[in-house]
Amino acid sequence: MRAFSRGFRDELFELMRWRRDVRRFQTAEVDGALLARCLDAFSLAPSVGLSEPWRIMRVDSHEARLRVKQNFAETNADALSRYDGKDADSYAALKLAGIDRAPVQLAIFCDDATPKGKGLGAGTMPEMRRYSVVSAVTLFWLACRAEGLGLGWVSILDAPRLARDLGASTDWSLIGYFCLGYPEQEDDTPELARDGWEQRASALEIRQV
Amino acid sequence: MRAFSRGFRDELFELMRWRRDVRRFQTAEVDGALLARCLDAFSLAPSVGLSEPWRIMRVDSHEARLRVKQNFAETNADALSRYDGKDADSYAALKLAGIDRAPVQLAIFCDDATPKGKGLGAGTMPEMRRYSVVSAVTLFWLACRAEGLGLGWVSILDAPRLARDLGASTDWSLIGYFCLGYPEQEDDTPELARDGWEQRASALEIRQV
Numbered sequence: 001m002r003a004f005s006r007g008f009r010d011e012l013f014e015l016m017r018w019r020r021d022v023r024r025f026q027t028a029e030v031d032g033a034l035l036a037r038c039l040d041a042f043s044l045a046p047s048v049g050l051s052e053p054w055r056i057m058r059v060d061s062h063e064a065r066l067r068v069k070q071n072f073a074e075t076n077a078d079a080l081s082r083y084d085g086k087d088a089d090s091y092a093a094l095k096l097a098g099i100d101r102a103p104v105q106l107a108i109f110c111d112d113a114t115p116k117g118k119g120l121g122a123g124t125m126p127e128m129r130r131y132s133v134v135s136a137v138t139l140f141w142l143a144c145r146a147e148g149l150g151l152g153w154v155s156i157l158d159a160p161r162l163a164r165d166l167g168a169s170t171d172w173s174l175i176g177y178f179c180l181g182y183p184e185q186e187d188d189t190p191e192l193a194r195d196g197w198e199q200r201a202s203a204l205e206i207r208q209v
Numbered sequence: 210m211r212a213f214s215r216g217f218r219d220e221l222f223e224l225m226r227w228r229r230d231v232r233r234f235q236t237a238e239v240d241g242a243l244l245a246r247c248l249d250a251f252s253l254a255p256s257v258g259l260s261e262p263w264r265i266m267r268v269d270s271h272e273a274r275l276r277v278k279q280n281f282a283e284t285n286a287d288a289l290s291r292y293d294g295k296d297a298d299s300y301a302a303l304k305l306a307g308i309d310r311a312p313v314q315l316a317i318f319c320d321d322a323t324p325k326g327k328g329l330g331a332g333t334m335p336e337m338r339r340y341s342v343v344s345a346v347t348l349f350w351l352a353c354r355a356e357g358l359g360l361g362w363v364s365i366l367d368a369p370r371l372a373r374d375l376g377a378s379t380d381w382s383l384i385g386y387f388c389l390g391y392p393e394q395e396d397d398t399p400e401l402a403r404d405g406w407e408q409r410a411s412a413l414e415i416r417q418v
Binding site for chain 1: 212248261267291326331333334343357399401402407
Protein backbone atom coordinates (compact mmCIF):
# COMPACT_ATOMS: atom_id res chain seq x y z
CA MET A 1 0.00 0.00 0.00
CA ARG A 2 1.60 3.20 -1.20
CA ALA A 3 -0.25 6.47 -0.70
CA PHE A 4 0.71 9.91 -1.96
CA SER A 5 0.20 13.16 -0.08
CA ARG A 6 -1.80 16.17 -1.18
CA GLY A 7 1.46 18.13 -1.35
CA PHE A 8 2.96 15.60 -3.75
CA ARG A 9 -0.16 15.56 -5.92
CA ASP A 10 -0.11 19.35 -6.17
CA GLU A 11 3.55 19.26 -7.17
CA LEU A 12 2.83 16.54 -9.75
CA PHE A 13 0.38 18.91 -11.43
CA GLU A 14 2.96 21.71 -11.17
CA LEU A 15 5.37 19.44 -13.02
CA MET A 16 2.78 18.81 -15.74
CA ARG A 17 2.13 22.55 -15.92
CA TRP A 18 5.82 23.30 -16.44
CA ARG A 19 6.49 20.50 -18.92
CA ARG A 20 7.11 22.01 -22.33
CA ASP A 21 7.95 20.90 -25.83
CA VAL A 22 11.34 22.56 -25.99
CA ARG A 23 12.99 23.76 -29.20
CA ARG A 24 15.59 26.19 -27.84
CA PHE A 25 18.45 24.64 -25.93
CA GLN A 26 21.57 25.72 -24.14
CA THR A 27 24.68 23.97 -25.40
CA ALA A 28 25.58 22.71 -21.88
CA GLU A 29 26.14 18.96 -21.84
CA VAL A 30 23.84 16.59 -19.98
CA ASP A 31 25.53 14.44 -17.37
CA GLY A 32 25.49 10.75 -18.30
CA ALA A 33 24.28 9.54 -14.90
CA LEU A 34 21.48 12.12 -14.96
CA LEU A 35 20.35 10.98 -18.40
CA ALA A 36 20.45 7.34 -17.30
CA ARG A 37 18.28 8.21 -14.28
CA CYS A 38 15.70 9.82 -16.55
CA LEU A 39 15.78 6.84 -18.92
CA ASP A 40 14.90 4.60 -15.94
CA ALA A 41 11.35 5.82 -16.50
CA PHE A 42 11.15 3.42 -19.46
CA SER A 43 11.57 0.43 -17.21
CA LEU A 44 8.53 1.52 -15.18
CA ALA A 45 6.30 2.34 -18.15
CA PRO A 46 3.13 0.50 -19.07
CA SER A 47 3.29 -1.70 -22.15
CA VAL A 48 0.74 -3.93 -23.77
CA GLY A 49 1.29 -7.54 -22.65
CA LEU A 50 4.54 -6.36 -21.02
CA SER A 51 5.93 -6.26 -24.56
CA GLU A 52 8.23 -3.28 -23.82
CA PRO A 53 8.55 -2.57 -27.55
CA TRP A 54 10.60 0.63 -27.22
CA ARG A 55 13.89 0.75 -29.12
CA ILE A 56 16.15 3.70 -28.45
CA MET A 57 18.97 5.08 -30.56
CA ARG A 58 21.20 7.82 -29.32
CA VAL A 59 22.18 9.92 -32.32
CA ASP A 60 25.64 11.36 -31.74
CA SER A 61 27.67 11.13 -34.93
CA HIS A 62 28.05 14.16 -37.13
CA GLU A 63 26.89 12.23 -40.19
CA ALA A 64 23.74 10.86 -38.59
CA ARG A 65 22.80 14.28 -37.21
CA LEU A 66 23.35 15.85 -40.61
CA ARG A 67 20.92 13.42 -42.20
CA VAL A 68 18.31 14.16 -39.55
CA LYS A 69 18.81 17.89 -40.06
CA GLN A 70 18.38 17.54 -43.84
CA ASN A 71 15.33 15.36 -43.39
CA PHE A 72 13.72 17.93 -41.09
CA ALA A 73 14.65 20.88 -43.33
CA GLU A 74 13.10 19.30 -46.41
CA THR A 75 10.02 18.00 -44.63
CA ASN A 76 9.48 21.34 -42.93
CA ALA A 77 9.83 23.25 -46.22
CA ASP A 78 7.20 20.96 -47.71
CA ALA A 79 4.92 21.51 -44.69
CA LEU A 80 5.33 25.29 -45.01
CA SER A 81 4.32 25.12 -48.68
CA ARG A 82 0.91 23.79 -47.61
CA TYR A 83 -0.01 26.99 -45.78
CA ASP A 84 -1.16 30.24 -47.38
CA GLY A 85 -1.14 33.91 -46.44
CA LYS A 86 -1.02 34.72 -42.76
CA ASP A 87 -0.73 31.07 -41.72
CA ALA A 88 2.32 30.66 -43.97
CA ASP A 89 3.96 33.75 -42.44
CA SER A 90 3.19 32.48 -38.93
CA TYR A 91 4.45 28.99 -39.70
CA ALA A 92 7.66 30.28 -41.23
CA ALA A 93 8.37 32.29 -38.07
CA LEU A 94 8.02 29.30 -35.73
CA LYS A 95 11.03 27.41 -34.44
CA LEU A 96 9.88 23.81 -34.52
CA ALA A 97 12.94 21.77 -33.61
CA GLY A 98 16.12 22.00 -31.58
CA ILE A 99 18.13 19.65 -33.82
CA ASP A 100 20.70 22.40 -34.39
CA ARG A 101 21.79 22.61 -30.76
CA ALA A 102 20.32 19.95 -28.46
CA PRO A 103 23.24 18.09 -26.88
CA VAL A 104 21.34 14.79 -26.59
CA GLN A 105 19.26 13.48 -29.47
CA LEU A 106 17.32 10.24 -29.40
CA ALA A 107 15.44 8.44 -32.16
CA ILE A 108 12.83 6.26 -30.52
CA PHE A 109 11.16 3.43 -32.37
CA CYS A 110 8.54 0.77 -31.78
CA ASP A 111 9.42 -2.84 -32.61
CA ASP A 112 6.13 -3.91 -34.17
CA ALA A 113 7.35 -7.51 -34.41
CA THR A 114 8.61 -8.10 -30.87
CA PRO A 115 7.72 -11.56 -29.57
CA LYS A 116 7.81 -10.21 -26.00
CA GLY A 117 4.37 -10.33 -24.43
CA LYS A 118 3.26 -13.00 -26.92
CA GLY A 119 0.93 -10.58 -28.66
CA LEU A 120 -1.33 -10.17 -25.64
CA GLY A 121 -3.64 -7.18 -25.97
CA ALA A 122 -2.39 -6.34 -29.46
CA GLY A 123 -4.48 -8.72 -31.55
CA THR A 124 -7.21 -6.36 -32.68
CA MET A 125 -5.29 -3.20 -31.83
CA PRO A 126 -1.66 -3.76 -32.91
CA GLU A 127 -1.16 0.00 -32.58
CA MET A 128 -1.12 -0.66 -28.81
CA ARG A 129 2.61 -1.42 -29.09
CA ARG A 130 3.25 2.05 -30.48
CA TYR A 131 1.00 3.54 -27.83
CA SER A 132 3.11 1.76 -25.20
CA VAL A 133 6.20 3.52 -26.51
CA VAL A 134 4.37 6.86 -26.36
CA SER A 135 3.39 6.21 -22.74
CA ALA A 136 7.01 5.44 -21.89
CA VAL A 137 8.20 8.60 -23.64
CA THR A 138 5.65 10.60 -21.63
CA LEU A 139 7.02 9.28 -18.33
CA PHE A 140 10.55 10.01 -19.54
CA TRP A 141 9.44 13.55 -20.45
CA LEU A 142 8.21 14.17 -16.89
CA ALA A 143 11.37 12.67 -15.41
CA CYS A 144 13.49 14.97 -17.58
CA ARG A 145 11.53 18.07 -16.64
CA ALA A 146 11.74 17.18 -12.95
CA GLU A 147 15.53 17.28 -13.41
CA GLY A 148 15.38 20.66 -15.15
CA LEU A 149 15.89 19.15 -18.61
CA GLY A 150 13.75 20.08 -21.60
CA LEU A 151 12.55 17.59 -24.19
CA GLY A 152 11.37 18.43 -27.69
CA TRP A 153 9.41 15.94 -29.78
CA VAL A 154 10.12 16.35 -33.50
CA SER A 155 7.55 14.84 -35.86
CA ILE A 156 8.13 16.98 -38.95
CA LEU A 157 10.17 14.24 -40.55
CA ASP A 158 9.99 11.64 -43.28
CA ALA A 159 9.87 8.78 -40.78
CA PRO A 160 10.69 5.83 -43.07
CA ARG A 161 13.65 7.76 -44.51
CA LEU A 162 14.95 8.54 -41.02
CA ALA A 163 14.62 4.89 -40.01
CA ARG A 164 16.61 3.84 -43.10
CA ASP A 165 19.24 6.55 -42.59
CA LEU A 166 19.83 5.42 -39.02
CA GLY A 167 19.95 1.73 -39.94
CA ALA A 168 16.87 0.76 -37.95
CA SER A 169 15.42 -2.71 -38.36
CA THR A 170 12.64 -2.89 -40.95
CA ASP A 171 10.25 -3.98 -38.18
CA TRP A 172 10.79 -0.74 -36.31
CA SER A 173 8.61 2.31 -36.83
CA LEU A 174 9.70 5.74 -35.72
CA ILE A 175 7.66 7.14 -32.85
CA GLY A 176 9.56 10.38 -32.67
CA TYR A 177 12.89 12.14 -32.76
CA PHE A 178 13.70 13.71 -29.42
CA CYS A 179 15.94 16.65 -28.60
CA LEU A 180 17.10 16.89 -25.02
CA GLY A 181 19.09 19.41 -23.04
CA TYR A 182 18.80 22.38 -20.73
CA PRO A 183 16.21 24.81 -22.10
CA GLU A 184 17.07 28.41 -22.88
CA GLN A 185 14.04 29.47 -20.89
CA GLU A 186 11.29 27.92 -18.82
CA ASP A 187 7.63 28.70 -19.16
CA ASP A 188 4.25 27.41 -18.05
CA THR A 189 2.66 28.24 -21.43
CA PRO A 190 3.27 26.29 -24.65
CA GLU A 191 5.46 28.09 -27.16
CA LEU A 192 2.78 27.66 -29.87
CA ALA A 193 0.33 29.54 -27.62
CA ARG A 194 2.86 32.29 -26.86
CA ASP A 195 3.51 32.62 -30.60
CA GLY A 196 -0.23 32.86 -31.33
CA TRP A 197 -0.44 29.72 -33.49
CA GLU A 198 -3.07 27.96 -31.37
CA GLN A 199 -4.51 28.15 -27.84
CA ARG A 200 -5.46 25.52 -25.32
CA ALA A 201 -9.16 24.70 -25.12
CA SER A 202 -10.92 26.45 -22.26
CA ALA A 203 -12.60 23.30 -20.96
CA LEU A 204 -12.59 19.54 -21.35
CA GLU A 205 -15.84 18.18 -22.74
CA ILE A 206 -17.07 14.79 -21.57
CA ARG A 207 -19.92 13.17 -23.45
CA GLN A 208 -22.06 10.77 -21.44
CA VAL A 209 -23.51 7.62 -23.02
CA MET B 210 11.74 29.23 -13.24
CA ARG B 211 10.28 26.20 -11.51
CA ALA B 212 12.64 23.66 -9.96
CA PHE B 213 11.77 20.36 -8.36
CA SER B 214 13.46 18.87 -5.32
CA ARG B 215 15.27 15.56 -5.06
CA GLY B 216 12.50 14.40 -2.67
CA PHE B 217 9.82 15.14 -5.24
CA ARG B 218 11.76 13.41 -8.00
CA ASP B 219 12.16 10.30 -5.88
CA GLU B 220 8.45 10.30 -5.14
CA LEU B 221 7.65 10.75 -8.84
CA PHE B 222 9.53 7.53 -9.54
CA GLU B 223 7.73 5.87 -6.64
CA LEU B 224 4.46 6.88 -8.31
CA MET B 225 5.61 5.35 -11.60
CA ARG B 226 6.66 2.21 -9.72
CA TRP B 227 3.22 1.85 -8.12
CA ARG B 228 1.21 2.64 -11.25
CA ARG B 229 -0.52 -0.51 -12.43
CA ASP B 230 -2.85 -1.63 -15.17
CA VAL B 231 -5.75 -2.54 -12.89
CA ARG B 232 -8.35 -5.18 -13.71
CA ARG B 233 -9.80 -5.88 -10.25
CA PHE B 234 -11.83 -3.11 -8.71
CA GLN B 235 -13.76 -2.41 -5.57
CA THR B 236 -17.34 -1.37 -6.22
CA ALA B 237 -16.90 1.87 -4.22
CA GLU B 238 -17.94 4.93 -6.22
CA VAL B 239 -15.45 7.57 -7.32
CA ASP B 240 -16.23 11.08 -6.15
CA GLY B 241 -17.11 13.39 -9.02
CA ALA B 242 -14.82 16.23 -7.93
CA LEU B 243 -11.94 13.77 -7.52
CA LEU B 244 -12.48 12.42 -11.03
CA ALA B 245 -12.65 15.95 -12.43
CA ARG B 246 -9.36 16.77 -10.72
CA CYS B 247 -7.69 13.78 -12.36
CA LEU B 248 -9.16 14.69 -15.75
CA ASP B 249 -7.50 18.12 -15.41
CA ALA B 250 -4.33 16.31 -16.51
CA PHE B 251 -5.70 16.36 -20.06
CA SER B 252 -5.60 20.15 -20.16
CA LEU B 253 -1.87 20.05 -19.33
CA ALA B 254 -0.95 17.29 -21.77
CA PRO B 255 1.27 17.73 -24.81
CA SER B 256 -0.45 17.62 -28.18
CA VAL B 257 0.87 18.02 -31.67
CA GLY B 258 0.30 21.60 -32.86
CA LEU B 259 -1.80 22.14 -29.71
CA SER B 260 -4.47 20.12 -31.52
CA GLU B 261 -5.81 18.57 -28.28
CA PRO B 262 -7.50 15.81 -30.28
CA TRP B 263 -8.77 13.79 -27.29
CA ARG B 264 -12.48 13.01 -27.19
CA ILE B 265 -13.82 11.44 -24.03
CA MET B 266 -17.02 9.49 -23.50
CA ARG B 267 -18.13 8.41 -20.09
CA VAL B 268 -19.92 5.10 -20.49
CA ASP B 269 -22.60 4.82 -17.82
CA SER B 270 -25.76 3.38 -19.32
CA HIS B 271 -26.57 -0.28 -18.84
CA GLU B 272 -27.05 -0.77 -22.56
CA ALA B 273 -23.75 0.81 -23.58
CA ARG B 274 -21.84 -1.16 -20.95
CA LEU B 275 -23.49 -4.37 -22.10
CA ARG B 276 -22.28 -3.77 -25.64
CA VAL B 277 -18.74 -3.14 -24.44
CA LYS B 278 -18.87 -6.29 -22.34
CA GLN B 279 -20.07 -8.36 -25.30
CA ASN B 280 -17.44 -6.83 -27.55
CA PHE B 281 -14.69 -7.68 -25.08
CA ALA B 282 -16.03 -11.21 -24.46
CA GLU B 283 -16.09 -12.07 -28.16
CA THR B 284 -12.76 -10.40 -28.97
CA ASN B 285 -11.11 -12.09 -26.00
CA ALA B 286 -12.48 -15.52 -26.96
CA ASP B 287 -11.05 -15.00 -30.42
CA ALA B 288 -7.70 -13.93 -28.95
CA LEU B 289 -7.63 -17.04 -26.73
CA SER B 290 -8.23 -19.26 -29.76
CA ARG B 291 -4.91 -18.06 -31.21
CA TYR B 292 -2.87 -19.59 -28.38
CA ASP B 293 -2.01 -23.28 -28.00
CA GLY B 294 -1.11 -25.58 -25.13
CA LYS B 295 0.39 -23.99 -22.06
CA ASP B 296 0.01 -20.45 -23.43
CA ALA B 297 -3.70 -21.04 -23.99
CA ASP B 298 -4.11 -22.29 -20.42
CA SER B 299 -2.18 -19.30 -19.08
CA TYR B 300 -4.13 -16.84 -21.21
CA ALA B 301 -7.48 -18.31 -20.17
CA ALA B 302 -6.55 -17.88 -16.51
CA LEU B 303 -5.71 -14.17 -16.85
CA LYS B 304 -8.18 -11.49 -15.89
CA LEU B 305 -7.70 -8.88 -18.59
CA ALA B 306 -10.40 -6.28 -17.96
CA GLY B 307 -12.40 -4.80 -15.13
CA ILE B 308 -15.46 -4.02 -17.27
CA ASP B 309 -17.61 -6.15 -14.97
CA ARG B 310 -17.09 -3.96 -11.90
CA ALA B 311 -15.23 -0.70 -12.53
CA PRO B 312 -17.49 2.15 -11.36
CA VAL B 313 -16.14 4.63 -13.94
CA GLN B 314 -15.62 3.61 -17.56
CA LEU B 315 -14.31 5.91 -20.27
CA ALA B 316 -14.00 5.38 -23.99
CA ILE B 317 -11.29 7.70 -25.24
CA PHE B 318 -10.94 8.58 -28.91
CA CYS B 319 -8.73 10.63 -31.17
CA ASP B 320 -10.38 13.08 -33.55
CA ASP B 321 -8.22 12.50 -36.62
CA ALA B 322 -9.92 15.37 -38.45
CA THR B 323 -9.72 18.14 -35.89
CA PRO B 324 -8.88 21.52 -37.44
CA LYS B 325 -7.34 22.62 -34.13
CA GLY B 326 -3.60 23.17 -34.52
CA LYS B 327 -3.99 23.61 -38.30
CA GLY B 328 -2.24 20.31 -38.96
CA LEU B 329 1.08 21.49 -37.57
CA GLY B 330 3.46 18.60 -36.92
CA ALA B 331 1.04 16.02 -38.29
CA GLY B 332 1.74 16.32 -42.02
CA THR B 333 4.09 13.38 -42.49
CA MET B 334 3.15 11.71 -39.20
CA PRO B 335 -0.64 12.03 -38.81
CA GLU B 336 -0.40 9.35 -36.11
CA MET B 337 0.99 12.15 -33.90
CA ARG B 338 -2.59 13.10 -33.05
CA ARG B 339 -3.23 9.64 -31.64
CA TYR B 340 0.09 9.75 -29.83
CA SER B 341 -1.01 13.04 -28.26
CA VAL B 342 -4.07 11.31 -26.83
CA VAL B 343 -1.88 8.53 -25.45
CA SER B 344 0.38 11.08 -23.76
CA ALA B 345 -2.66 12.72 -22.17
CA VAL B 346 -3.97 9.37 -20.98
CA THR B 347 -0.57 8.64 -19.43
CA LEU B 348 -0.66 11.87 -17.42
CA PHE B 349 -4.24 11.08 -16.37
CA TRP B 350 -3.08 7.59 -15.30
CA LEU B 351 -0.44 9.08 -12.99
CA ALA B 352 -2.92 11.61 -11.59
CA CYS B 353 -5.37 8.80 -10.83
CA ARG B 354 -2.78 6.65 -9.10
CA ALA B 355 -1.59 9.62 -7.04
CA GLU B 356 -5.19 9.81 -5.74
CA GLY B 357 -5.26 6.08 -4.95
CA LEU B 358 -7.34 5.24 -8.04
CA GLY B 359 -6.51 2.41 -10.40
CA LEU B 360 -6.82 2.62 -14.17
CA GLY B 361 -7.05 -0.33 -16.54
CA TRP B 362 -6.51 0.07 -20.28
CA VAL B 363 -8.59 -2.38 -22.29
CA SER B 364 -7.44 -3.00 -25.86
CA ILE B 365 -8.92 -6.47 -26.46
CA LEU B 366 -11.80 -4.98 -28.39
CA ASP B 367 -13.12 -4.63 -31.90
CA ALA B 368 -12.41 -0.88 -31.96
CA PRO B 369 -14.52 0.16 -34.98
CA ARG B 370 -17.49 -1.81 -33.60
CA LEU B 371 -17.12 -0.12 -30.22
CA ALA B 372 -16.97 3.31 -31.85
CA ARG B 373 -20.16 2.55 -33.80
CA ASP B 374 -21.93 1.12 -30.75
CA LEU B 375 -21.18 4.25 -28.75
CA GLY B 376 -22.21 6.61 -31.54
CA ALA B 377 -18.76 8.11 -32.02
CA SER B 378 -18.12 10.38 -34.98
CA THR B 379 -16.70 8.56 -37.99
CA ASP B 380 -13.57 10.74 -37.72
CA TRP B 381 -12.83 9.39 -34.27
CA SER B 382 -10.62 6.38 -33.69
CA LEU B 383 -10.65 4.52 -30.41
CA ILE B 384 -7.44 4.87 -28.41
CA GLY B 385 -8.61 2.70 -25.56
CA TYR B 386 -11.40 1.76 -23.20
CA PHE B 387 -10.54 2.66 -19.64
CA CYS B 388 -11.80 1.18 -16.40
CA LEU B 389 -11.37 3.31 -13.31
CA GLY B 390 -12.00 2.84 -9.62
CA TYR B 391 -10.37 1.85 -6.36
CA PRO B 392 -8.24 -1.24 -6.90
CA GLU B 393 -8.80 -4.42 -4.88
CA GLN B 394 -5.11 -4.47 -4.12
CA GLU B 395 -2.02 -2.39 -4.76
CA ASP B 396 1.25 -3.73 -6.00
CA ASP B 397 4.57 -2.54 -7.39
CA THR B 398 4.76 -5.47 -9.83
CA PRO B 399 2.64 -5.80 -12.99
CA GLU B 400 -0.11 -8.41 -12.75
CA LEU B 401 1.16 -10.10 -15.95
CA ALA B 402 4.54 -10.57 -14.26
CA ARG B 403 2.97 -11.90 -11.05
CA ASP B 404 0.91 -14.31 -13.15
CA GLY B 405 4.01 -15.49 -15.03
CA TRP B 406 2.89 -14.36 -18.50
CA GLU B 407 5.87 -12.09 -19.15
CA GLN B 408 8.62 -10.32 -17.19
CA ARG B 409 10.12 -6.89 -17.44
CA ALA B 410 13.43 -6.66 -19.30
CA SER B 411 16.42 -6.56 -17.00
CA ALA B 412 18.02 -3.56 -18.68
CA LEU B 413 17.30 -0.86 -21.22
CA GLU B 414 19.46 -1.08 -24.32
CA ILE B 415 20.57 2.09 -26.05
CA ARG B 416 22.15 1.80 -29.48
CA GLN B 417 24.53 4.58 -30.42
CA VAL B 418 24.75 5.88 -33.98
